[in-house]
Amino acid sequence: MQLERILQSQGFGSRKACRGLVRHGRVAVAGATVADPFAEFPPDGLTFQVDGSDWPYREKAYLMLNKPAGHECSRAPKHHPSVLSLLPEPLRNRDVQPVGRLDEDTTGLLLLTDDGQFIHRLISPRHKVAKVYEVTAKHPVDDGQIAALLAGVQLHDEPEPIAAAACEQVSERVIHLTLTEGKYHQVKRMVAAAGNRVEALKRIAVGPLRLPDDLPEGAWRWLDAAELEGM
Ligand code: URA
Numbered sequence: 001m002q003l004e005r006i007l008q009s010q011g012f013g014s015r016k017a018c019r020g021l022v023r024h025g026r027v028a029v030a031g032a033t034v035a036d037p038f039a040e041f042p043p044d045g046l047t048f049q050v051d052g053s054d055w056p057y058r059e060k061a062y063l064m065l066n067k068p069a070g071h072e073c074s075r076a077p078k079h080h081p082s083v084l085s086l087l088p089e090p091l092r093n094r095d096v097q098p099v100g101r102l103d104e105d106t107t108g109l110l111l112l113t114d115d116g117q118f119i120h121r122l123i124s125p126r127h128k129v130a131k132v133y134e135v136t137a138k139h140p141v142d143d144g145q146i147a148a149l150l151a152g153v154q155l156h157d158e159p160e161p162i163a164a165a166a167c168e169q170v171s172e173r174v175i176h177l178t179l180t181e182g183k184y185h186q187v188k189r190m191v192a193a194a195g196n197r198v199e200a201l202k203r204i205a206v207g208p209l210r211l212p213d214d215l216p217e218g219a220w221r222w223l224d225a226a227e228l229e230g231m
Contacts, residue, residue, distance in 0.1 A: 001040065001041060001042070001043045002037065002038045002039070002040060003018075003022055003027065003029075003034055003036070003037050003038070003039045003040075003041060003048075004018040004019045004022060004037035004038065005018075006041060006043050006046070006048070006057060007021060007022070007027065007048075007050070009043075009057075009059075010055060010057060010058070010090055010094070011089070011090030011091060011092070011093035011094040012050065012090050012093070013093070018037065019037040021050065022034060022035065022036070022037040023035065023037060026050055026051050027048060027049065027050055028048065028049040028052075029041060029046070029048045029049070031049070043057045043059075044057065044059075045057070055090070056222065058222070060113065060114055060115040060118075061091060061094055061096050061112075061113060061114050061115075061222075062111070062112075062113045062115065062118065062222065062223040062228055063087070063091070063096065063111065063112045063113070063220050063221065063222055063223065064109060064110070064111055064112075064209065064211075064212075064215070064220065064221060064223060065083060065086060065087075065109075065110045065111075065112060065218075065219070065220040066107070066108065066109065066110075066211060066215045066216060066217050066218065066219055066220075067083055067102055067106065067107055067108060067109075067110040067203075067217075068086075068107060068217040068218045069104070069105045069106070069107050070104065070105075071083045071085075071086070071104065072104050073098040073100075073101040073102055073110065074101070075097065079104070080104050083098060083110060083112075084096070084097075084098075084112075086218055086220065087112070087220060091112075094114050095114050096112045096113060096114045097112060097113070097114070097119065098110055098111070098112050099111040099112065099113060099118070099119050099122045099123060099206075100119075100122065100123045100182050101182075102203060103185065103188075103201070105201070106201045106202065106203065107200075107201070107202045107203075107217060108133075108134070108201075108202035108203035108204055108211050109203045109204060109205065109206055109209065109210070109211040110203070111206060111209070111223075112220075118231075121231075122206065122207070122231070123182055125180070125181045125182075128180040129180065129206065129207045130165055130166075130178050130179070130180055130205070130206075130207060131178070131179050131180070131182065131203060131205065131206050132166075132176055132177070132178045132203070132204050132205035132206075133176070133177045133178075133179070133187050133201055133202065133203050133204070134170070134174065134175075134176055134201070134202045134203075134204050135174065135175050135176075135177050135187060135191060135198055135200075135201055136173055136174050136198070136199045136200040136201075137173045137174070137175070137191060137196045137197060137198065137199060138173075138196065138197040138198075138199045139173070139196050139197065140172045140173055141169060141172070141173060141174075141175050141196060144195075145191075145194040145195055145196055146167050146169060146175065148193075148194040148195070149163070149164045149167045149175075149177065149190060149191070149194050150163060150164055150166075150167050151163060153190050153193035153194050154193060155183075155186075155189050155190065155193055156189075158183070162181070162183070162186070162190060164177050164178055164179060164190065165178040165179060165180050166178035173199075176204070177190070177191075187201055188201070207230070207231055208227075208230040208231065209223075209227055209230075209231070
């Protein structure tokens with residue numbers, strides 16, 4: 001594939017803009033500047049550099065972000081910056097979007113991609129992908145509340161009680177709650193219906209993926225092949 005087309009496919013702008021990047025000596029492959037925008041490279045497995053930063057070629061982009069509070073999962077945020085503002089411009093240009101939504105004040109594991117089928121598979125209730133939330137409650141969590149969350153709690157505007165797939169007590173006020181759907185404010189509403197209140201909410205896992213300890217709040221990284229394979 002021609003270098004300018006590779007750059008365009010990875011979100012570096014129009015073909016003309018990408019040609020300009022190459023002609024201005026800003027693009028390198030394997031450490032050597034490439035001056036010819038029409039130079040051919042096999043894209044799979046290619047890592048190129050733009051202005052000295054490494055970019056692995058990805059036909060589709062799959063990322064994880066450790067979402068900080070104070071960010072909305074919308075492309076047209078109303079009150080806070082979008083989580084997309086935490087990504088570099090080429091990824092934003094690629095139409096990468098969050099896989100489902102976390103509330104503005106929820107932190108933790110958020111996946112993003114430009115693969116619509118992947119988004120559908122992860123958020124469709126039919127696929128029952130487990131999402132694990134670390135809930136810090138306002139009041140001590142008692143056995144009755146855990147039993148209610150596991151048995152199912154009645155939420156307004158839902159026809160039937162909704163049960164957590166799992167609920168583990170971690171400390172007096174902290175539980176790990178596993179859900180397989182993603183209804184609006186679901187954790188907060190379930191915990192309230194069980195007689196407590198969410199004080200802080202962090203998502204720590206989606207399917208087999210756990211939020212890595214070494215990914216600081218606000219940072220993102222690519223999913224690797226093994227992680228994607230397991231999804
Ligand atoms: N449930 C909530 O209440 N908020 C979230 O952000 C995610 C799940």
